[in-house]
Amino acid sequence: MYSNPKLLIGLEVHVQLTKLKSKLFCPTPADYKKSPPNTHVCPVCLGLPGTLPVVNRKAIEYAIAVAKALNCEISDKLIFVRKHYFYPDLPKNYQISQYIGPGFTAIAKNGYVKIFVNGKTKIIRIRRINIEEDPGRILYIGSIEASPYSLIDYNRSGITLLEIVTEPDMTSPKEARAFLEKLIAILEYLEVTDPREEGAFRVDVNISFEGFGRVEVKNIGSIKDVEKALTYEIIRQKKIVEQGGKVERETRHWDPNKGITITLRSKEYEEDYRYFPDPDLPPMRIDKNFIEKISSTLPELPDDRINRFVRQYSIDEYRATILVLNKWLANFFEEAAKIYSNYKKLADLLITDFLRWINEYELMPENLKVTPLHIVKLLKLWDEGVLSVKMVKELLPRVIKEGVDIETYVVSSGYMRISDREYLCKVIEEVIRENPKAVRDALSNPKAINYLVGLVMKKTESRADPQITREIIQDYLNRLRMEGS
Ligand SMILES: [Zn+2]
The missing domain is CATH 1.10.10.410 (Arc Repressor Mutant, subunit A)
Known part of the structure; x- marks a missing residue:
């Protein structure tokens, strides 16, 4: 009998450390995204015979900073392995990566991230963090299954990736979303990546009902699509289970245009990769002082900032979380809070109508005409009764889009509340x-x-x-x- 088995969701997030100037094992410039195909390449990242990789020290610093921020144990050794598989975007036929096993270790393991969902805090455990190189890119003409041929661009080959793997601790698409939002905020605060850059983070989701086969959906490019793919898989797998079928262990592909997942291949097993230590990159010791030095220079991170907002501005965790996970919005709030002390009213306006209009107009924080002062002036006129709440909401889009000075506007237009x-x-x-x-x-x-x-x-x-x-x-x-x- 079908009896509502527990849903298990785990994520593997691949994050490009886009703030690095060069690739992971060669001096090739890493800012390849606006360049023509196959122009950001050198013999090392093309995997030509006789070349030798040299580790980018800054990449290791960034990885340690991320590991610290995700509350992980950091390894005292840096060990790279070769992960073998054949694919056209992988010219060496192996990817330089990391692995946990006898004689091997990842840069970090056993961490956690706190998420806040439905008024409750939940811990999502981090199993491990690997440093690895990104493969090249295969481009398809139209959809993956209809494309008559594939094109290969090696610009991405050798870009530094962190592979962040969670335990299967999430039980709904909403929790997966909250986790990704939190993770991306942490990376943004650390200034190791720009999450808005195309391809900066890709997510593989593992989803199963307890006791049934685990399905992996690979390479999802946005939080919204992760949520949609999970929702689709839940319905698909539930149907199979309810009809007494067997969910196959397999790898699937998310088609964002059709909104469905399709079978790619049956899932490979770890032993298929024939991991072995990379002889070109002998193990290196990671010095304690090196780790401590990096830890001591970490910026204020989202959890600390959320706690500070709750204390300093007397707003609840829900409001504080929304503000803080949006770094520029949190900065905007703090600027405004210097000159306006009804913090709750300010927070409410920012996380509801203000944010909605910013998204509606697709405004980028760096080109905003509206300043914290504009919003404070609006709130003050509201407090004084010159404007009603309805008028504030009507004026807000213009203040945001055009940066209208509301005091001047009210005086010149006579648009104010009538209490006569x-x-x-x-x-x-x-x-x-x-x-x-x-x-x-x-x-x-x-x-x-x-x-x-x-x-x-x-x-x-x-x-x-x-x-x-x-x-x-x-x-x-x-x-x-x-x-x-
Ligand atoms: Zn190179």
Whole structure:
């Protein structure tokens, strides 16, 4: 009988350390992304016979910084292995990588990342971090299965990758998303990669129902697609299990255009790779002082910043997390908080409407016209009652897109909240005269007053003070009732 087996999700995240100037084992410049194919290559990263790799010291520093930030145990030895497989994008027929086994070790293992989902903190364990070289790239014409031929670009060959592998601790696509958001934020704070760069991070997801075959979906390029691929696989595997079938252990490919996963090959096993130590790269000792020096220069990381936000600004963990995981938004918040002290109100505006418009307009933080001062001015006019909440929401997109100075705008346009009773009485009299049926409704049904308030708002372009408007209409209705009785 089918009895809701537990869902297990583990991730393998490949992160390019895009802030490195050169590749992992050669001096070839690493900023290949805007260059024509096969122009960022040298004999080493093309895997030509007789060449020798030399380790990029900065890459090791970055890897140690990441390992520290992910709370890992760091190895005292740096050991590279050859991982053998044949693929056109791999000119040596082996990838220089790392492996945990007798005589081998990864740069780091046994760490964890804290995520915050549905109001709760959860620990996702990190199994290991490997340093390895990226292979080249195969390009297809159209879709992978319909392409008549493949093209190879070796520019990416030898770029430094970290392979970050979790334990299967996630139990929903939402948790996988929260993990990736947190991981990417940590890497961004460390300034080892620019996660917005195309191909900077690729995710393999492992997904299974406990007791059934494990499926790996390879090479997913965005958080959104990870969530979609997981959701698709859950439904696909559930169907097989419910029909009494067997989920095959296999590797699948995510097609983001069709929104489905397709079979690539049956899963290879680790022994297929014939790992052995790379004789060109003898083991190196990683000095304790070297590790300590790197640890002592780490910047403030997301967890610490979230805790500080909760303490310093008295906002809850939920708000603090959203702000901090968006590094530029957190910086924006802190700049504004220097000149505005209702932190909760500020945080609320930033994580809701503000962020929504930024995404809607696809604005890049570095080209924003809106400054923290613009937003503080808006909030102050709201606090003073010059603007209503509705007016604030209406003005916000213009402030964000055009960087409109709201004080000047309010003075020059006269666009401010109307709380002048005499003026409002006139508008209300008009509304009442024009809508006798609505007035009759409001007399018999107290809730129907909202409709009349709405008409007044419409007539005043949302500028009428809703509180005062309601009072005046209520008084009028009361008088009518007295006259009627
Ligand atoms: Zn090279």
